[in-house]
Amino acid sequence: MEFTRFLDCLAADHDRLRAVVETDADAPVPTCPGWTVADLTRHVGEVYLHKSVAIREGVEREPWPPEEFAEEEPTALLDRGYAALRADFAVRAPADPAATWYGPDQSVGFWMRRMAQETVVHRIDAELATGRPVAPVPADLAVDGIDELLKVFAAYSVAEWGDYFTDVLAGSPGHTFLVRAGDSAWRVRTGPGELTVTDGDGDGPADVTFSGTPEAVLRRLWNREGTGGDDGVTVEGAPEAVEELRRCIVVATE
Structure with missing residues (x-):
């Protein structure tokens, strides 16, 4: 897949996820035992922000997330994380360096791909949790x-x-x-x-x-x-x- 395609898929699945998670924050997520939709929302926001740091600072910061994140509403954290991630992708080429856990690929493009895949899976989680129809995966x-x-x-x-x-x-x-x-x-x-x-x-x-x-x-x-x-x-x-x-x-x- 082209990297522009990954970014298009990321945008579409994020928008679907964002719309769905507002409908029932307390619903349990059957595919993530022990989580509610609010927990799922918070997780995705924290992941986005973690990868933004990996791109900007060249290190996968641990421990994560910072304690202050717990004070943010889950949807606010998701919004902030997505905005940061897209801003980083907008000013960097796929071949630019970034810290990743996958040794063979230390590039921004790795995170473009990984975040598109992360988001589609968690979009499905949110749909299953809230009883919404699961949108097709291209x-x-x-x-x-x-x-x-x-x-x-x-x-x-x-x-x-x-x-x-x-x-x-x-x-x-x-x-x-x-x-x-x-x-x-x-x-x-x-x-x-x-x-x-x-x-x-x-x-x-x-x-x-x-x-x-x-x-x-x-x-x-x-x-x-x-x-x-x-x-x-x-x-x-x-x-x-x-x-x-x-x-x-x-x-x-x-």
Whole structure:
């Protein structure tokens, strides 16, 4: 995806999120257990401001958030965070340097992509919490989100912070997963202390196959299916292998 496209998606999903979170601040968020819509709103605002600092100061400041943020209303914090983030994106090129947790990409463009994906997932959270219809996720954004989740979150996290995955992968017999979303596909392989991702169907059989539309697969992998029954994703394979990949993604995205 072009970076201008990420920014367009970020704007659209932020605007939808902002409109939805005002409708029922006390509603529980089923996809974020323990959170209300107000907590979700505050979280997104804090994330925006944290990434703004990472862009402007070249450091991912910790601890975060500052104590004084607790005194701001959640929607005010969201508004301030979004304004700061967009102002930073407006005066910087994607290739400009920025601090990120992802070693291979220390650029502003990383945060353009990441904030577009962060926002669409939390927009879905807000819609599910308030009972609003879930607006469609554009296919290109959904495909990119699957790619980011599998490669940037899961594979990179296992490679860099393998100790966090010991309970999941140490005894893994090794599984191969085929993830198909529309015309796009990824082959994921796990094993003891290992998770790798390659593009395309690859060769040979897979132990588990996920298939569906890009939006449906994105929501399934992010555990944002909602409670409406059939989510449009077909899963074929052993339940224990499916659970292994699910647990890897949960640990990688915590």
